[in-house]
Amino acid sequence: MSVKLVDAHIHLSDPDFDKDLPYIINFLKNSNMVLFSNSMDLDSSMKNLELYESLQGKLFPFVGIHPWSAQSENLESFEIFLNKEKSLINGIGEIGLDKKYAQDEEGYKRQIFVFEKQLEFAERFEKPVSIHSRGSQKDVIDILSSFKLKGVLLHWFSGDYHQLKRAMDKGYYVSFGPTIIYSKKSKDLAKRALKDLILTETDGPVRYACFDNKPALPTFLPSVVFALSFVLELSFYETAELVLKNSSSYMNMKI
Ligand SMILES: [Zn+2]
Numbered sequence: 001m002s003v004k005l006v007d008a009h010i011h012l013s014d015p016d017f018d019k020d021l022p023y024i025i026n027f028l029k030n031s032n033m034v035l036f037s038n039s040m041d042l043d044s045s046m047k048n049l050e051l052y053e054s055l056q057g058k059l060f061p062f063v064g065i066h067p068w069s070a071q072s073e074n075l076e077s078f079e080i081f082l083n084k085e086k087s088l089i090n091g092i093g094e095i096g097l098d099k100k101y102a103q104d105e106e107g108y109k110r111q112i113f114v115f116e117k118q119l120e121f122a123e124r125f126e127k128p129v130s131i132h133s134r135g136s137q138k139d140v141i142d143i144l145s146s147f148k149l150k151g152v153l154l155h156w157f158s159g160d161y162h163q164l165k166r167a168m169d170k171g172y173y174v175s176f177g178p179t180i181i182y183s184k185k186s187k188d189l190a191k192r193a194l195k196d197l198i199l200t201e202t203d204g205p206v207r208y209a210c211f212d213n214k215p216a217l218p219t220f221l222p223s224v225v226f227a228l229s230f231v232l233e234l235s236f237y238e239t240a241e242l243v244l245k246n247s248s249s250y251m252n253m254k255i
Contacts, residue, residue, distance in 0.1 A: 003240040005033045006247040006255060007221050008175045009094070009130055009155040009201035012037040012059065013047035016205035016215050024218060025051075028058045033218055034247075034255055038062045038094040038130050038155075041069040042078050049088055060251070062093040062130050068101045070114040082121055090251065092122040093130025094155070097139055112143070119147045126150050128251055137163040145170070151250040156203055157189060168194050173250045175199040178208040178220060181227040190231045198232075199250065200224050200243050 011017075012035060017024060028035070037052075037059050039045040045063035052061045063082065065073045082089065095118045102108035122129045128151030133140040137159035144152060154167055157174035167174060174193050177200070179186040190198060202224065205215030222236075229239035248255045 002032055003237050004244050005221050005225060005240055006243055007035045007202050007218055008199040008247055009038055010035050010204045012051055013044040014205050025054055028055055034058055035218060036060045036062055039064050040066040041073050042081060049085060060090040062091040063089050064093045064095040064118055065114055066094045067096050067098040067111045067132060070111040071107055075114060075117055086125050091128040091130055092118055094132050096132030097136035098132060098134050122149055123147050130155050134158060141166050150252050153250055155201060161192060164189055164192055168197060173197045173199050175201040176228060177201045177203050178210055178224055180224060181210045187231050196246060199246055
């Protein structure tokens with residue numbers, strides 16, 4: 001039985017992947033794996049669309065301005081790009097909030113402004129969103145509540161149980177990456193999440209201790225699915241099928 005694995009949050013346009021890109025593209029073309037490739041700024045958004053040209057059906061491009069880039073990026077240029085390319089774009093991400101990346105209160109206000117603008121775009125163009133919410137789960141969920149969005153993913157969810165419950169009540173998806181292999185907190189959160197709202201990811205090229213601190217590749221994904229299957233008390237294949245079904249619902253299209 002062939003089973004499709006979904007990496008719901010990776011950054012294939014990150015320069016860390018550049019030297020291995022020909023191998024990764026070749027691997028993906030011959031594998032039954034799909035990626036939702038997220039962006040950090042306008043440049044990486046454009047690069048994701050370029051990658052899509054050689055990976056149609058495998059790579060689903062998400063474009064967006066990450067909280068890391070909120071201060072430096074020009075929202076007007078991003079909106080022009082989005083308007084022009086909206087038919088090729090599958091989602092808006094990675095967007096969100098993170099106080100660690102804000103130098104001061106003004107910086108955080110700018111993040112909120114950039115985040116809300118992009119949620120407006122997602123609402124207008126009916127695209128799902130992939131959200132960074134580290135340390136800001138409360139603010140993120142408060143803000144999301146005032147938008148009518150097609151699909152919401154709180155990627156690498158790391159909030160508390162109360163925040164998880166709020167997210168579940170609102171029908172937001174949460175994704176788990178390689179930390180599910182070794183982190184008790186990730187395992188506990190996955191256990192308490194609604195099965196129908198769980199996705200898998202690598203967030204590559206983030207580095208994880210369990211993989212010798214090498215940049216996470218799409219090839220690490222089966223290990224994530226395997227670790228999640230223990231938590232959910234399902235087989236590997238049942239877990240992959242569940243995640244595939246959830247991913248299609250999140251994207252509002254058959255993956
Ligand atoms: Zn990311």
